[in-house]
Amino acid sequence: MRAVVTRVKSASVTIAGETAGSIGKGFLVLLGVSAEDAEAQAVKVADKICGLRVFEDEAGKMNVSPRDAGAELLIVSQFTLYADVKSRRPGFTRAARPETAVPLYEKVIAECRERGFKVETGRFGAEMLVESVNDGPVTILIDTAEL
Helix, strand or coil: CEEEEEEEEEEEEEECCEEEEEECCEEEEEEECECCCCHHHHHHHHHHHHHCCCEECCCCCEEECHHHHCCEEEEEECHHHHCECCCCCCECCCECCHHHHHHHHHHHHHHHHHCCCCEEECCCCCCEEEEEEEEEEEEEEEEHHHC
C-alpha cells in the first residue's frame, strides 16, 4: 500500500456537489492499494499513519503524535498512486481491482477508528473533488513495501 499523508489545517472531499467528508486539523491521506496487498499491509499502513509524530511541540519540533495533537483523518482512495509512468500515458495494472481494494481500504479506515481517531472518507471509485489547507507543508509518503 501507498499513502500520501499531508498534515492539514483542514480538508474536505466533495462528491456530486455534496460534502462527503471534512476534517479540521489532522491528516489528509491519499491511499493506494496494489494488486499484491493483503490485510497485513492495511494494518501496517494504519499503524504508521496513526503514529506519525509530525505535529509540533512547544519548542516547534515535529515530535507530537496525531492522537496527542487531537488530529482527525480524511482518507481518500487513490488508485493512481500505483501508476506506471514508463510511457507518457500512465498504466494502472499494479493497482488492485475493486474487489481487492475496497475491503483493504475499509480495513485501513476501521483500523484508524479502532485507534480512536475520527475518520472521514471519500467514496471508493467516485469522482471526487478534494480540498485541503496544507500545514507546513508537511507531506509524507508511506510505502508498505519499504517498511
